[in-house]
Amino acid sequence: MAAGMYLEHYLDSIENLPFELQRNFNLMRDLDQRTEDLKGQIDSLAKEYTANARTLSSEQKLSILRQIQQSYSKCKEFGDDKVQLAMQTYEMVDKHIRRLDTDLARFEADLKEKQIESTDYDSTSSKGKKSDTRQKEKKTAKTRSKVKSSDEDSSPKSAQKKVKLLQPGEFNSPSANFGNVHPSDVLDMPVDPNEPTYCLCHQVSYGEMIGCDNTDCSIEWFHFACVGLTTKPRGKWYCPRCSQDRKRK
Numbered sequence: 001m002a003a004g005m006y007l008e009h010y011l012d013s014i015e016n017l018p019f020e021l022q023r024n025f026n027l028m029r030d031l032d033q034r035t036e037d038l039k040g041q042i043d044s045l046a047k048e049y050t051a052n053a054r055t056l057s058s059e060q061k062l063s064i065l066r067q068i069q070q071s072y073s074k075c076k077e078f079g080d081d082k083v084q085l086a087m088q089t090y091e092m093v094d095k096h097i098r099r100l101d102t103d104l105a106r107f108e109a110d111l112k113e114k115q116i117e118s119t120d121y122d123s124t125s126s127k128g129k130k131s132d133t134r135q136k137e138k139k140t141a142k143t144r145s146k147v148k149s150s151d152e153d154s155s156p157k158s159a160q161k162k163v164k165l166l167q168p169g170e171f172n173s174p175s176a177n178f179g180n181v182h183p184s185d186v187l188d189m190p191v192d193p194n195e196p197t198y199c200l201c202h203q204v205s206y207g208e209m210i211g212c213d214n215t216d217c218s219i220e221w222f223h224f225a226c227v228g229l230t231t232k233p234r235g236k237w238y239c240p241r242c243s244q245d246r247k248r249k
Helices: 003-013 017-051 058-154 240-248
Strands: 209-211 221-223
Touching: 003 058, 017 058, 058 209
Parallel strands: none
Antiparallel strands: 209 221
């Protein structure tokens, strides 16, 4: 692929990337603002509850506590949505980086292949010129040998003694075998070894993930597919290991 065409294709592929990133960042900023508003409501309800705890009836106390609990649940949902947006943004940028690395490796392999082909052509042309020169020298030697033989035959000594001239043997030029050069296969860029791993599969974060509601969970985050989920469940969710531990208790 020509350098100009490659650059044009790559620029076309990342044309919408800035707008997608800006959209995700705006959504995360909006989630932050809504979370801050809910935290303000929780503070107000908590102050109201503590200031009037002695005068409020049981139903009023229960109503305030429910409102506080609902606000906390909303904050948690907003936090989960923000984490999903952050992971989506990371995957979006990482996808383009991996494509760039792969294309650059392929482009470099093409350049190496062209250089090898050019070297093979120059080497073959040089050997051809040397072979032509040696053939000319062989013809010249044969001509000189014939002239010398004719002179000796015409001399007086030729009647008494004939000299047998040896003709030079055929010239065999060494042949060079050039193997087919194959460029190295293009491999995907390895994952950053410093990047943390999650889930039961011990892989890096990708796609949609869900967090275990057990604060002591050793893994914490899981891929939807690894735990058999297709959509986000309602209410609290525990991973398979934590679910078994809770059942034992």
